[in-house]
Amino acid sequence: MATVTFDHLYKRYGDDVVAVNDLNLEIGDGEFICLVGPSGCGKTTALRCAAGLEDISDGQLLIGDRVVNNVAPKDRDIAMVFQSYALYPHMTVYDNLAFGLKLRKLKKDEIDRRVKEGAAILGLEKFLDRKPRALSGGQRQRVALGRAIVREPSVFLMDEPLSNLDAKLRVQTRAEIARLHQRLGTTTIYVTHDQVEAMTMGDRIAVMRDGLLQQIGSPQELYDHPLNLFVAGFIGSPSMNFATATADGKNLVLGGVKLELTGQQAKAADSRTDGANVLIGFRPEHIELANGQESDAVRFPAKVEVVEYLGNEELVHAQTEGNEIVALLPSDKKVVVGDNVQFAIPMEKLHIFDPDTEKALAG
Amino acid sequence: MTAASSPASTPVTGSGEQSRAPGHGFSWAALLFLGPAGLLLAVFIVFPAIYTAFLSFNRGRGGEFSEWVGLDNWIRLFTQDPNFLRIGFPPSGALWNNVLWIIFFVSFTVLFGLIIAVMATRVKYEAWVKGIVFLPQAIAATSLAIIWRFVYSPDPNTGLLNAVLGIANVGPLSVLGNPATVNWALIAVGIWGSVGFATVILSAAIKGISSEVLEAARVDGATEPQIFWRIIVPMVSLPISVVAVTLLVGVIKLFDLIFVMTTGGPGASSRVIAFSMYQEAFPSGQFGYGAAIAVVMLLLLVPVMIFNIRRFRAEAVQQ
Numbered sequence: 001m002a003t004v005t006f007d008h009l010y011k012r013y014g015d016d017v018v019a020v021n022d023l024n025l026e027i028g029d030g031e032f033i034c035l036v037g038p039s040g041c042g043k044t045t046a047l048r049c050a051a052g053l054e055d056i057s058d059g060q061l062l063i064g065d066r067v068v069n070n071v072a073p074k075d076r077d078i079a080m081v082f083q084s085y086a087l088y089p090h091m092t093v094y095d096n097l098a099f100g101l102k103l104r105k106l107k108k109d110e111i112d113r114r115v116k117e118g119a120a121i122l123g124l125e126k127f128l129d130r131k132p133r134a135l136s137g138g139q140r141q142r143v144a145l146g147r148a149i150v151r152e153p154s155v156f157l158m159d160e161p162l163s164n165l166d167a168k169l170r171v172q173t174r175a176e177i178a179r180l181h182q183r184l185g186t187t188t189i190y191v192t193h194d195q196v197e198a199m200t201m202g203d204r205i206a207v208m209r210d211g212l213l214q215q216i217g218s219p220q221e222l223y224d225h226p227l228n229l230f231v232a233g234f235i236g237s238p239s240m241n242f243a244t245a246t247a248d249g250k251n252l253v254l255g256g257v258k259l260e261l262t263g264q265q266a267k268a269a270d271s272r273t274d275g276a277n278v279l280i281g282f283r284p285e286h287i288e289l290a291n292g293q294e295s296d297a298v299r300f301p302a303k304v305e306v307v308e309y310l311g312n313e314e315l316v317h318a319q320t321e322g323n324e325i326v327a328l329l330p331s332d333k334k335v336v337v338g339d340n341v342q343f344a345i346p347m348e349k350l351h352i353f354d355p356d357t358e359k360a361l362a363g
Numbered sequence: 364m365t366a367a368s369s370p371a372s373t374p375v376t377g378s379g380e381q382s383r384a385p386g387h388g389f390s391w392a393a394l395l396f397l398g399p400a401g402l403l404l405a406v407f408i409v410f411p412a413i414y415t416a417f418l419s420f421n422r423g424r425g426g427e428f429s430e431w432v433g434l435d436n437w438i439r440l441f442t443q444d445p446n447f448l449r450i451g452f453p454p455s456g457a458l459w460n461n462v463l464w465i466i467f468f469v470s471f472t473v474l475f476g477l478i479i480a481v482m483a484t485r486v487k488y489e490a491w492v493k494g495i496v497f498l499p500q501a502i503a504a505t506s507l508a509i510i511w512r513f514v515y516s517p518d519p520n521t522g523l524l525n526a527v528l529g530i531a532n533v534g535p536l537s538v539l540g541n542p543a544t545v546n547w548a549l550i551a552v553g554i555w556g557s558v559g560f561a562t563v564i565l566s567a568a569i570k571g572i573s574s575e576v577l578e579a580a581r582v583d584g585a586t587e588p589q590i591f592w593r594i595i596v597p598m599v600s601l602p603i604s605v606v607a608v609t610l611l612v613g614v615i616k617l618f619d620l621i622f623v624m625t626t627g628g629p630g631a632s633s634r635v636i637a638f639s640m641y642q643e644a645f646p647s648g649q650f651g652y653g654a655a656i657a658v659v660m661l662l663l664l665v666p667v668m669i670f671n672i673r674r675f676r677a678e679a680v681q682q
């Protein structure tokens with residue numbers, strides 16, 4: 001077991017590509033951390049720096065308290081699971097699992113014990129004599145995981161290990177990895193571009209964009225208190241609604257509607273000069289149909305345009321003062337297309353962002 | 364794929380999804396298309412081969428050309444002709460030399476080809492490296508032989524090798540004039556001339572290996588030599604066997620390089636089978652004896668052909 005520390009880590013390609021830009025990240029012993037972000041944001045590069053497959057341009061990488069910038073991958077005591085599985089096609093499943101152990105000159109019966117045990121954990125016993133070619137995608141995925149766990153490394157690095165699986169298998173394997181982590185307690189860095197995966201699996205989530213770390217925190221922190229517009233829009237599904245409003249004293253004006261604010265939100269509005277634009281954000285699942293009873297909430301009218309029935313809930317697409325808004329409402333509210341409704345959002349669920357810096361002012 | 368299990372009327376065509384000439388194993392149209400090619404093969408390959416085999420049991424020289432002499436040629440070839448085969452320690456003769464060629468030329472060409480291919484993928488000037496290594500392929504074998512005769516020349520003014528050795532105060536040596544070194548010197552030229560072929564084919568195969576597999580091995584703890592021997596080589600084993608077989612066939616038929624560089628000398632110490640066949644049949648006019656040597660060559664190629672046919676079958680089954 002070990003901690004992993006990215007200390008002002010940079011990875012540049014040539015002069016103009018900065019794939020990882022000043023990454024600071026302390027990963028605790030036994031922690032499961034998810035690295036998320038859109039395609040090309042530098043997740044894989046950061047992970048490969050940790051694995052030693054990529055030279056570090058600047059800064060330090062520590063595993064435990066050892067600086068490993070110049071340590072070869074094989075001496076870092078890590079195991080990696082690749083997006084393409086990267087199984088050895090000419091070896092049987094058994095040999096795939098045993099390869100790393102043989103190279104470490106473990107005793108034959110020790111190798112056998114670990115391989116059998118790993119295979120048992122992942123339900124691979126039946127396939128030990130097969131070559132990867134003769135396995136399904138999900139089985140190959142498990143072999144790739146197995147190859148990592150039999151090594152009993154101090155850190156697991158996983159690069160989108162589920163992205164080649166179909167939806168159902170992905171959910172299953174997701175649970176399997178979570179179980180595995182509970183059982184082994186190995187420090188894990190898990191790269192994904194799927195925020196649902198990150199939310200469900202990570203002890204903490206690090207959100208990256210264009211090589212820059214945007215925010216790091218528990219799934220709930222990221223959901224409740226996104227530090228900027230990007231994280232707010234990236235985390236949560238369906239994603240947050242945004243609308244432009246203008247500051248007016250301690251309140252905001254959305255189109256022709258005055259939003260009366262209190263607390264932190266009111267302070268944020270107050271900090272802006274009157275008439276200046278701000279962005280407000282609120283999640284579809286936090287929108288309620290106003291009944292006049294809510295004490296601390298903002299209210300605005302909306303006209304329902306489309307209703308998507310999801311069973312228990314409905315996705316309601318509505319128009320408010322020139323903004324498209326999506327609301328997730330219980331189906332029993334019986335909203336119909338063409339209805340004019342009044343939406344309410346609890347005050348503490350209202351996020352306010354500076355449109356220029358994109359930083360959160362409140363929420 | 365066994366014919367025994369299928370009814371006699373259905374053609375045995377692998378899976379049999381596409382049925383040609385439904386219901387019949389024989390078709391006149393097929394004969395029409397295959398006939399001309401078959402006839403050409405029969406006239407120019409099958410008949411000469413059979414005639415050669417027949418000739419090897421004949422005197423096949425001046426006077427009674429087609430006098431049946433039974434196994435005389437064969438007995439002489441394997442027991443009384445030290446130029447063809449002298450069993451001893453070390454053995455010598457054309458057949459033995461060819462064995463040396465098969466072992467050392469084929470394995471080192473493949474090995475160097477692999478190493479160069481692996482290294483070329485890691486340098487910036489890959490195309491240049493491969494171009495240079497491939498260059499000898501573009502030179503006619505006879506020109507290549509002449510170039511190397513100059514390189515090996517005992518005169519340090521012409522011979523690059525002795526010029527270099529001269530700097531180290533060694534020599535001058537006559538590598539082609541010494542029975543102990545001549546075969547190795549020739550094999551080295553052969554390797555030089557063919558390594559480009561091996562490099563190009565193998566490098567295409569090596570490029571097909573996903574870089575993540577190599578990285579996985581690196582993370583798993585493999586050193587570069589371990590990656591080479593335990594990942595790369597087994598993963599390109601099929602292309603390696605293709606290259607090796609191609610080289611093997613070439614080496615069993617090897618003639619031009621020997622003819623130009625040493626004419627089999629000094630004495631007969633650098634002869635190979637094809638050279639002996641030529642030497643006995645034409646300059647010496649012993650066609651029966653030469654025919655026996657030709658049959659030896661043919662027999663050496665049979666296992667190679669069987670291997671190839673098996674491989675093609677295996678590939679066809681896999682697809």
Ligand SMILES: Nc1ncnc2c1ncn2[C@@H]1O[C@H](COP(=O)(O)OP(=O)(O)OP(=O)(O)O)[C@@H](O)[C@H]1O
Nearest residue numbers: 013017018019038039040041042043044045046193
């Ligand atoms: N060898 C390279 N040379 C130049 N630029 C590179 C190289 N490798 C990666 N990059 C750039 O670095 C950035 C980060 O790439 P990276 O592979 O880390 O993205 P990612 O977050 O893993 O994306 P994805 O989700 O698509 O896998 C990209 O803009 C990419 O174009």
Ligand SMILES: [Mg+2]
Nearest residue numbers: 043044045159
């Ligand atoms: Mg990636």
